[in-house]
Amino acid sequence: MQRISARPGRVSPLHGRRPAPPALVVVAHGSRDPRALSTVGALLDRVRALRPGLPVRLGHIELNEPLLPDTLAALGEAEAVLVPLLLSRGYHVKQDIPEMAAAARARTRLAAPLGPHPLLVDALHARLAEAGWPLGTDGAEGDVRRTGAVVLAAAGSRDPESRVDTGRTARLLAGRLGVPVVPAYASAAAPTVPEAVRALAARGRHRVAVASYFTAPGRFATECAEAAPWIASAPLGTHPAMARLLLHRYDRTLRTPAATTPALASA
Structure with missing residues (x-):
């Protein structure tokens, strides 16, 4: 029914206004490292700049x-779409976030985690280049292709599907760089970063970079970087591809029938 203003002959300015879109709630893990919270906040600002008018909110699983x-x-x-700021499937995506949403009796839909996705590979490649990975066709790049490799350093999970997702990202990155890329983990899974470095050295790969597969700075990212025998990239952080990927997951969830479970299919 049309809403009528108090003054005759004038239609309320609310008539014809589009309803507000569902909020995008970015769900971060949380960290004791203060750099993590500031990094996530800056990433959300990038998302808002890309999509003015979209309500963008932040919620943590713990610690912050x-x-x-x-x-x-x-x-x-x-209504809200929950987009995990997480890089693979695992307990947080499958249990923690849905249970929190159910307990809050909120009108929510859950998106898939960010990885694996080619946009993450864009960000990983850029971060490695910033750290010193050679680009172009000069001799340095040729040397790295012959003797170099990358350890993709991730947080780790006991969920086998998490390792599957990380492995897919490693293969995508290997295709981009033209060198072996081995997944390794800070906790809960094997190999560790030092173990992966030693295994690559045994294969004759002595110029090994560590690619930080973390969304923000923190203890795990720092420890993995310290194990790098050559260069280590910064966490993905506020790279523009990360903001685009958050919006991609939001948009895809809105296009997916509500009866499906996109969080369990992270294509």
Whole structure:
């Protein structure tokens, strides 16, 4: 029914206004490292700049405020798409986030984690180049192709599907760089970064870079970088591809029938 203003002959300015889109709630893990919170905040600012008018909110699983239940409570009856700022499937995506949303009785849909996806490979490649990975057709790049390799350093999970996702990213990055890329983990899975470095050296790959497969700085990212025998890239952080990927996951979730479970199919 058309809403009528108090003054005769004038239609309320609310008539014809499009409803607000569902909020994009970025769900971060949380970290004791203060750099993580500032990095995630800057990443969300990039998302807002790309999509003016889209409500963009932040919720954490643990360790930092706002916690996800508080973010959902603040949204009230508004619909939201939860996009995990996580790089693979695992317990947080399959259990923690859905349980928090259910407990909050919020109107939410859950997107897939960020990885694997070619946009992540764009960001990883750029971060390696910033750290000193040679680009172009000069002799340095040729040397690296013959004797170099990359360890893709991830947080780690006991969930086998998490390792599958990380392995897919490693293969995508290997195709981009033209060198072997071996997944390694900071916890809960094998090999560790030092183990992967030693295995590559045994294969004659002595110029080994560590690619930081973390969304923000933190203890795991620092420890993995310290194990690099050559160069180590910075975490993915606020790279423009990360902001585009968050929006891609949001848009894809809105296009997916609600009966499906996109969080369990991270293509």
